[in-house]
Amino acid sequence: VQLQASGGGLVQAGGSLRLSCAAPGDILRGYTMSWFRQAPGKDREFVAAHRISGGRPVYADSVKGRYFISRDNAKNTVELQMNGLKPEDTAVYYCAATRGVRSSWPDPQMYNYWGQGTLVTVSS
Numbered sequence: 001v002q003l004q005a006s007g008g009g010l011v012q013a014g015g016s017l018r019l020s021c022a023a024p025g026d027i028l029r030g031y032t033m034s035w036f037r038q039a040p041g042k043d044r045e046f047v048a049a050h051r052i053s054g055g056r057p058v059y060a061d062s063v064k065g066r067y068f069i070s071r072d073n074a075k076n077t078v079e080l081q082m083n084g085l086k087p088e089d090t091a092v093y094y095c096a097a098t099r100g101v102r103s104s105w106p107d108p109q110m111y112n113y114w115g116q117g118t119l120v121t122v123s124s
Contacts, residue, residue, distance in 0.1 A: 003022070005093065008120045014085065016082060018080070019118060033049070049105040050078065
């Protein structure tokens, strides 16, 4: 299974970017789709998760109110809209898929599939 993340780039602080993760339709329908990020020298960090079968998305406290995860079923993608970007948001962003329960979503060990990552750089 291939997840393809795209949309990263260089942006000034306060700006916005929209990431996209393309995935097979059966994965999008059957799995919780999430975004993680990893800054240089740091552990992979949970960002947001969304399950198509219901319930509200879950966000890390560090991005709540600035980032928004959504699905585009017509395009078979999961999107991450990032607003109010800060230099500390700089990282490689990964999309991932899990069948785990809601409480396990922040744990990268619980994920079955990963995309290749897309770099987001926020300049001050």
